[in-house]
Amino acid sequence: MKPVWLGSYPPGVIHEPAVDAYRSITEVFEQAVASYPHRIAFRNLGSALTYAQLQRACRAFAAFLQHDLGLHKGARVALMMPNLLQYPIAMFGALAAGCTVVNCNPQYTARELEHQLVDSGAEALVVSETSAAVVQHVIARTAVRHVVSTRLGDMLGPVRGLLVDLVARHVKHVTAPWRIDGAITFNDALRRGARRAPHPVDVGPQDVAFLQYTGGTTGVAKGAMLTHRNIVANMQQGHAWLKPVLAEGRETIVTALPLYHIFALTVNCLVFCKIGATNILVTNPRDIPGFVRELARQPFTVMTGVNTLFNALLNDPGFGALDLRSLKLCLGGGMAVQRPVAERWKAATGKPIVEAYGLTEASPGVTINPLDLEEFNGSAGLPMPGTEIAIRDDAGADLAVGETGELCVRGPQVMAGYWNRPDETEKVMTPDGFLRTGDMAVVDERGFVHLVDRKKDMIIVSGFNVYPAEIEEVVGAHPGVLEAGAVGVPDANGGEAVKIVVVRKDPELDAATLLAYCREHLTRYKVPRRVEFRDRLPKTSVGKILRRELREDLAA
Numbered sequence: 001m002k003p004v005w006l007g008s009y010p011p012g013v014i015h016e017p018a019v020d021a022y023r024s025i026t027e028v029f030e031q032a033v034a035s036y037p038h039r040i041a042f043r044n045l046g047s048a049l050t051y052a053q054l055q056r057a058c059r060a061f062a063a064f065l066q067h068d069l070g071l072h073k074g075a076r077v078a079l080m081m082p083n084l085l086q087y088p089i090a091m092f093g094a095l096a097a098g099c100t101v102v103n104c105n106p107q108y109t110a111r112e113l114e115h116q117l118v119d120s121g122a123e124a125l126v127v128s129e130t131s132a133a134v135v136q137h138v139i140a141r142t143a144v145r146h147v148v149s150t151r152l153g154d155m156l157g158p159v160r161g162l163l164v165d166l167v168a169r170h171v172k173h174v175t176a177p178w179r180i181d182g183a184i185t186f187n188d189a190l191r192r193g194a195r196r197a198p199h200p201v202d203v204g205p206q207d208v209a210f211l212q213y214t215g216g217t218t219g220v221a222k223g224a225m226l227t228h229r230n231i232v233a234n235m236q237q238g239h240a241w242l243k244p245v246l247a248e249g250r251e252t253i254v255t256a257l258p259l260y261h262i263f264a265l266t267v268n269c270l271v272f273c274k275i276g277a278t279n280i281l282v283t284n285p286r287d288i289p290g291f292v293r294e295l296a297r298q299p300f301t302v303m304t305g306v307n308t309l310f311n312a313l314l315n316d317p318g319f320g321a322l323d324l325r326s327l328k329l330c331l332g333g334g335m336a337v338q339r340p341v342a343e344r345w346k347a348a349t350g351k352p353i354v355e356a357y358g359l360t361e362a363s364p365g366v367t368i369n370p371l372d373l374e375e376f377n378g379s380a381g382l383p384m385p386g387t388e389i390a391i392r393d394d395a396g397a398d399l400a401v402g403e404t405g406e407l408c409v410r411g412p413q414v415m416a417g418y419w420n421r422p423d424e425t426e427k428v429m430t431p432d433g434f435l436r437t438g439d440m441a442v443v444d445e446r447g448f449v450h451l452v453d454r455k456k457d458m459i460i461v462s463g464f465n466v467y468p469a470e471i472e473e474v475v476g477a478h479p480g481v482l483e484a485g486a487v488g489v490p491d492a493n494g495g496e497a498v499k500i501v502v503v504r505k506d507p508e509l510d511a512a513t514l515l516a517y518c519r520e521h522l523t524r525y526k527v528p529r530r531v532e533f534r535d536r537l538p539k540t541s542v543g544k545i546l547r548r549e550l551r552e553d554l555a556a
Contacts, residue, residue, distance in 0.1 A: 001390050001398060005382040005447025010370045012244030017385050019233035019412045024203040026096050028232060028274055030055075036249050036276035043298075044085045044281040045164060047156045051276070054088060057190060061093030064193030069124055069146045073098035073201050076120050076211065078144070079260065080104035080113075080135070081128035083281040085155040086186055087259050088269060090126045090148075095209060098201030102211045102223070103260035105541050106131040112221070114138040120211050120223055120419065126150065126186065130168070132178040139180060150186035151175075152283070205229035211419050212262050214360035223419035224361050231266060233412035234363040237384040238271040245329065245371045246302070249276035252326075253302040254295065256285035256309060261542050262364045263334050268304055277302075285309065292318040299326035306334040308483060308543035311341045314348060315482065315505070324349050329371060331356055333364075335544040336451060336469045340477040342376035352376050357451060361428065361435055363413040367449045379448040380441070387411040390434055391443055404452055407441040408434040440467070457547050459488035459496050461525045466498055468547060471528065474521045478514060480506030485537050485545045489530065489554055497529040501550055504533055 006015055022028050037052040049057070065071045077094040079101060081087055094101050102120045104113060106128055113134055117125070124146040127135050132149055139147065152168050153161030169175045209231050211223035253272050257264035259281075268279055280300060285291050292313065305313075310332065313319045330345065332353040342353045352373050357380035358364030366389070369381035383389045390398055391405040399405040414435045417425035428436045440452040453467035460466070468486035475484040482505040488496040502514065511531035518527045538549035 001388075001401075001443065003383075003388070003447070004401065004443070004445065008370075008382055008446045008448065009385075010244065010372055013385065014240050015385055017233075017236040017240040019236050019386060020205065020229070021236065022232050023205055024095070024207070024228040025209055025231055025235075025270065026092070026203060028235060028270070029058075029092055032273050032276055039249060039276050040278045041273065042085055042088055042279045042281055044083065045152070045156055045283060046160055047085065049085055049155070054092070056194075057089045058093040058096055059198055060190045060193035061089055062097040062193070062198035063196050064189045065094060065097040065099060065124065066198055067196050068189070068192050071097060071099055071123060073203070074100060074207070075124070076100045076102050076122040078102040078104050078117060078120065078122040078125040080106050080108075080125060080131050081150060081260075082106055082130070082283050083255060083259055084128065084150070084152065084283060085281070086126070086128075086150045087281075088279075089155075089190075090186075091259070091269075095203070096201075097198060098203050098207075100208045100211055103213070103265070105258075105260060107541055108134065110134050110137045114141060116213055116221060116223075117142040117144055119221075124148070128152065129178070130174045132180060132183075133176040136178050136180050147180050147183040148186055148189050149180070149183045154186050203228060205232070206416075208416065210265075212360050222421050222424055225416040225419050226262075226363050227416050230363045230413050230415060231270065233386070234266055234365050234384075235271050235274055237386055237411075237413065238267060238365055238368075239274055240385045241368055241371070242271065242275070246275060251275065251277040251302055251328075252298070252300045253277050253279055253304070254282065254300050255279045255304070256282040256291060257304060257306065257334070257542050261334075262360045263358065263542065264304065266363060266365065267331065267333075272302070288312050288316045289318060292316050292322065295319075295322055299323070301326055301328045302331070303327065303329075304331040304333065306543045307332065307337045307341055308335070308539065308545070310337070310345050310353065311483060314341070314344050320348060324351075327351055330354060333358060334542045336473075337376070338473045338476050339376060339378060340473070346376065354381075355379070356381055357449065359437055359439075361415045361437075362409055362411070363415070365413065366409050366437075377448070378450070379444075380451045381449065382447050383449070384411075387413070388434075389443070389449065391441060392436075396430065401443050401445055404440060404442045406455060407437045407439045407449065407451070409437060410434045454547075457487075459486075459498055461488075461491075461496055461498065464525050466526050471498060471500060471518075471522070471526060472545075474518060475500055475502065475514065475528075477521075478509075478517050480504060480509035481514070483537060483545070485547055485550050486528070487547050487550045487554065491529070498526065499530040499532065499554065500528040501532045501534055501537060503535065503537060509533075
């Protein structure tokens with residue numbers, strides 16, 4: 001496809017960023033430390049680390065991995081913790097030691113964790129005590145030889161740290177009893193590492209920085225091999241887009257999405273570290289009242305989130321009282337942002353949600369909207385600098401502007417492949433180097449990408465394609481609906497029908513009222529045949545609705 005999107009780029013955005021300007025993520029981080037040594041890099045639970053302090057801790061952790069654990073270049077180090085100061089220390093430290101980071105969701109079940117640890121061949125694991133009870137049940141069946149445990153309060157100082165840990169253990173009951181023989185505490189690891197300097201490791205662009213697991217919502221989770229070049233390229237692409245708008249060394253970004261997720265990892269942590277920003281780490285964003293209180297403590301200029309997070313904040317009584325005069329930019333990703341939520345957000349904050357799109361296999365950034373948008377435009381934005389896209393049919397033929405097909409992506413941010421899965425890699429990579437995203441999309445004449453839906457989630461009603469995202473947006477606009485998920489269910493005529501699963505905002509809302517509303521706003525074949533009300537919807541760790549689980553629940 002011809003790059004028609006280049007003519008729609010905002011002023012000051014370069015078309016071809018220098019994606020090979022750095023050999024590794026560590027090189028980018030070291031440059032940020034040299035430029036902003038006394039700037040706060042991360043805040044969390046009332047404590048903070050400057051860039052210089054973070055560097056010292058990272059080097060100590062790298063030395064610990066090398067000298068005390070004997071890990072060599074390429075060894076996999078798994079990290080399993082929520083947003084804590086310990087995460088960037090362990091992540092940057094492991095990369096500095098030449099290791100590959102394997103991010104693990106702290107909410108994993110024993111089955112999910114065992115699969116990921118076995119598949120990755122991780123030799124070491126850094127785990128929050130809140131997840132250690134799960135680890136103890138599976139570690140014997142994995143290659144993990146070293147466990148570093150960390151408490152929520154480890155980096156908060158003796159008094160605050162003790163208080164936080166007592167509350168976690170005895171008030172909120174988020175820490176279950178556990179026992180792992182030979183486990184080392186995080187602070188002890190840092191003390192050991194501080195005794196010696198880490199030895200330098202020649203880490204190059206093609207070395208794997210992260211094994212980022214994906215696909216668990218559609219089948220067996222696969223490890224996307226994201227090289228240092230992949231991640232650095234996406235950092236440079238993101239920086240090229242942000243540079244005309246944001247001031248280096250002066251921004252503060254709210255990081256409520258978990259750093260083990262690729263969106264927050266690349267955007268919040270890495271891109272904003274590159275420009276010397278301060279990250280406010282939110283450990284438990286599910287506690288919305290507590291999250292709002294955290295937002296009230298200090299001014300911030302940038303916030304990222306997913307649709308469900310923005311929606312939850314808007315429905316909290318305290319959010320409307322926040323002073324948001326310093327807010328410059330709100331980035332939405334991870335799932336489609338729904339227009340009703342975006343319009344309410346703009347009315348409440350004065351800033352639109354700038355939607356972006358990506359996927360784990362692309363490190364993750366693929367498209368992003370101009371940052372000077374005045375209103376939500378419903379698109380996924382323009383291809384990022386240095387990114388090529390194509391819209392293709394099922395036979396792999398290119399489609400024209402205005403035609404709907406599968407979105408395919410080519411660029412330096414696209415993964416090296418799936419770890420130990422050449423067959424799965426072959427399924428998603430085309431012979432000419434494009435990544436098949438599995439997302440249906442259309443490109444308009446200005447180059448804006450409009451996502452239609454996930455190819456696998458499409459519902460076929462009497463031969464017509466119905467996209468769940470459209471149904472969810474319409475249903476979500478009803479004032480009595482908090483959130484909704486749409487799936488296809490078997491129809492008596494042998495095809496499919498639309499079913500909508502709804503969490504009510506108004507407890508008096510009934511199915512008849514909601515269906516009458518849908519008939520006003522949807523073509524007949526798109527109107528749900530069935531409505532089910534629930535107290536909550538199944539979601540991923542970042543709040544994305546799991547339609548697969550909805551389908552499985554309904555089938556059961």
